């Protein structure tokens with residue numbers, strides 16, 4: 554049986570709850586990016602998470618705080634930039650239906666409904682991933698004043714005007 558800091562044995566949660574510290578280091582983010590190329594993280598990322606698990610009757614309350622640094626690509630100029638990541642979350646998990654008898658196939662991430670848990674082992678990794686995804690800005694900007702790329706020539710206008718905008722190296726109107 555593999556041991557992982559992400560796996561919690563539910564029957565071992567003491568009445569006062571369980572506190573865990575998890576490190577989401579660069580290798581962890583790199584593995585995640587390799588599995589999910591659509592993830593909008595553009596470079597090194599690292600974070601620390603503090604998680605607490607408490608029982609509420611048959612339910613489980615999962616609370617956490619995540620803080621770290623992400624590298625995102627600016628949605629205007631595409632330049633990677635570092636940005637702080639900080640958020641807290643609270644999730645109530647309820648016991649899900651038992652797996653269908655004979656159905657030994659593991660659930661794919663799409664099928665896995667994170668509001669439910671089954672069995673006596675809870676894998677915290679998908680919850681942390683979901684929270685990081687929720688924290689990602691829809692339109693990341695390297696700066697509020699980012700000028701973006703020229704729609705005609707693609708030059709980064711933060712570096713100065715391009716030829717089509719009457720910059721030093723060109724005449725307006727020629728392309």
Ligand SMILES: [Zn+2]
Pocket residue numbers: 627628629630631632694695696699700701
């Ligand atoms: Zn930008």
Ligand SMILES: [Zn+2]
Pocket residue numbers: 703704705706707708715716717718
């Ligand atoms: Zn241009």
